[in-house]
Amino acid sequence: MTKGNTAVPKVFYTQPDGTERVVEAEAGDSVMQAAVRNGVPGILAQCGGSLSCATCHVFLDERHADDFPPVSEDEDDMLDVAATDREDNSRLSCQLVLTEGQEVHVAIPETQL
Amino acid sequence: MSTGHLLVIGAGQAGAQLVSSARELGWAGPITLVGHEPHAPYGRPPLSKAYLRGEVDAGGLALRSNAFYAEQRVELVVGDRVTHVDLAVGEAVAESGRRWTFDRLALATGAEPRRLDLEGSDLDGVVVLRDVADAAALTRRLSEVSDLVVIGGGFIGLEVAATAAATGVRATVVEAGQSLMNRVVSPDTAAVVEAEHRAAGIQVLTGTRPLRLHGDGAVRAVELEDGTELAADLVLVGIGARPRDDLARAAGLCCDGGVVVDELSLASDGRTVAVGDCANLPDPTPGAVPGRRLRLESVDNAIEQAKVAARTLTGDPRPYRSVPWFWSDQGALKLQTAGLAGADDDVVVRTGTRAGQHVALRYRGEQLVAVECVNAPADFLVVRKALATNRTLPRDVAADTGVSLKKLLR
Numbered sequence A: 001m002t003k004g005n006t007a008v009p010k011v012f013y014t015q016p017d018g019t020e021r022v023v024e025a026e027a028g029d030s031v032m033q034a035a036v037r038n039g040v041p042g043i044l045a046q047c048g049g050s051l052s053c054a055t056c057h058v059f060l061d062e063r064h065a066d067d068f069p070p071v072s073e074d075e076d077d078m079l080d081v082a083a084t085d086r087e088d089n090s091r092l093s094c095q096l097v098l099t100e101g102q103e104v105h106v107a108i109p110e111t112q113l
Numbered sequence B: 001m002s003t004g005h006l007l008v009i010g011a012g013q014a015g016a017q018l019v020s021s022a023r024e025l026g027w028a029g030p031i032t033l034v035g036h037e038p039h040a041p042y043g044r045p046p047l048s049k050a051y052l053r054g055e056v057d058a059g060g061l062a063l064r065s066n067a068f069y070a071e072q073r074v075e076l077v078v079g080d081r082v083t084h085v086d087l088a089v090g091e092a093v094a095e096s097g098r099r100w101t102f103d104r105l106a107l108a109t110g111a112e113p114r115r116l117d118l119e120g121s122d123l124d125g126v127v128v129l130r131d132v133a134d135a136a137a138l139t140r141r142l143s144e145v146s147d148l149v150v151i152g153g154g155f156i157g158l159e160v161a162a163t164a165a166a167t168g169v170r171a172t173v174v175e176a177g178q179s180l181m182n183r184v185v186s187p188d189t190a191a192v193v194e195a196e197h198r199a200a201g202i203q204v205l206t207g208t209r210p211l212r213l214h215g216d217g218a219v220r221a222v223e224l225e226d227g228t229e230l231a232a233d234l235v236l237v238g239i240g241a242r243p244r245d246d247l248a249r250a251a252g253l254c255c256d257g258g259v260v261v262d263e264l265s266l267a268s269d270g271r272t273v274a275v276g277d278c279a280n281l282p283d284p285t286p287g288a289v290p291g292r293r294l295r296l297e298s299v300d301n302a303i304e305q306a307k308v309a310a311r312t313l314t315g316d317p318r319p320y321r322s323v324p325w326f327w328s329d330q331g332a333l334k335l336q337t338a339g340l341a342g343a344d345d346d347v348v349v350r351t352g353t354r355a356g357q358h359v360a361l362r363y364r365g366e367q368l369v370a371v372e373c374v375n376a377p378a379d380f381l382v383v384r385k386a387l388a389t390n391r392t393l394p395r396d397v398a399a400d401t402g403v404s405l406k407k408l409l410r
């Protein structure tokens, strides 16, 4: 689907069992919002994106590492205590805001609680 | 059974969760979600924060996409209010004249702001904040006024005061109790929050209440009991909310400051479920005093109680057991609480690892029962998890701020 000439952002979510789902999002939505609004399981987002719950943990495909603002101090602290152990590419998906035309691949961890 | 028609009244945080969870758990029949507001379900928390700052618009608040309701075969009816329910027949009637028959009914009607009952409280410029329409009006007014008085030192009032102060509006908060948010956090935490707000230029007056509001058409000043007059061209009334339980009461369900439900979210007829801000429920905290009932006004409860109700409806009932938690972003300050402490519970204050952090652990005897954090989201998560898994921390150990909570509790 395109809007005018620019493509809407797309997010590819891979579940722990390997199944993948693609969601067409809107620019300005976060990777978390795109998942929750479209019923992608595994991203709980209990706080709706206010950086208060760490239940929106994802592993961001390495190739997108530089496409988003770096991890903030709070996000960093929270990832340290996320329910699934942190890895180098861990992010809180409510902090990953999508832009026009972007395609993003993320993997969803085993558990968020 | 779950092939019948499920009618959910109230399309807010709890209603949206209930229809999602019911489908996920296998409700096979038709589902209808009816909401009075002219919007699909949206999240309210940003209304007093990001939305007021213009960082998100109404569309950005949506909890689910329109495609989601279609895919999940949920008929979403917005802009209509259910006015009558007949539980014996299984029929509901709306303002528009629409009628539905239902096999199971869910009430998720939320709460509405309490209004001031004082001379002058109907003046123009005296407002409340609950929905997107209120927030749109408040945003417009905030750009035009110079003096905001917030009546009530609760979460919503403080959030709005902080947002307003950041844009250069002079803000004053008037709280009747001796400390801010006095029903929900310890005086220690309230003092930290108050100091922060004062530093941001907000005037905080505790232990006093408004007597009357002055103005001529539009509000001009708030007169306090002690005679002080506060200039005000905008007054936000944030003195709590009243559960919308009228429909339930008229339908014959037992109500007592909210629709009375049991730990499966079942109302007094044993069939209807009620969830979210409108419900009066047994304290879900593990190890809570038996028989203790309360209302919880939080996103956490709206979501978790809706999940409980969805299990009840789909034939896999499990009692609601959860540590209630809450957050409130007030300007630069992130307040988070988990667990329900009483006024008598002790406070053990820790400082966080970074400047500006504050962690207050609440103890009932030797038992850790709650935590209050300011700008310490990681400590918050660690203690919340400990509470949920029923682990405790000896008080003397907790008081030693040299060791991180993460080390102590992991």
Ligand SMILES: Cc1cc2nc3c(=O)[nH]c(=O)nc-3n(C[C@H](O)[C@H](O)[C@H](O)COP(=O)(O)OP(=O)(O)OC[C@H]3O[C@@H](n4cnc5c(N)ncnc54)[C@H](O)[C@@H]3O)c2cc1C
Pocket: B009, B010, B011, B012, B013, B014, B015, B034, B035, B036, B037, B043, B044, B045, B046, B047, B048, B080, B081, B082, B083, B108, B109, B110, B111, B129, B130, B131, B156, B244, B247, B275, B276, B277, B278, B296, B297, B298, B299, B300, B302, B325, B326, B327, B328, B329
């Ligand atoms: C400004 C603001 C900020 C907040 N910030 C936070 C926060 O930071 N953190 C937090 O945890 N919580 C916060 N909350 C609380 C949280 O938003 C509520 O607890 C939550 O919205 C409750 O969900 P609910 O579905 O029970 O009720 P609501 O979200 O109020 O939804 C009920 C809906 O039902 C509709 N309705 C009522 N009666 C009928 C009827 N007869 N027919 C049809 N429709 C009907 C109403 O119009 C309403 O849309 C905030 C609330 C507000 C107002």
Ligand code: FES
Pocket: A032, A044, A045, A046, A047, A048, A049, A050, A051, A052, A053, A054, A055, A056, A092, A093, A094, A095
């Ligand atoms: S949604 Fe809560 S931290 Fe991301």
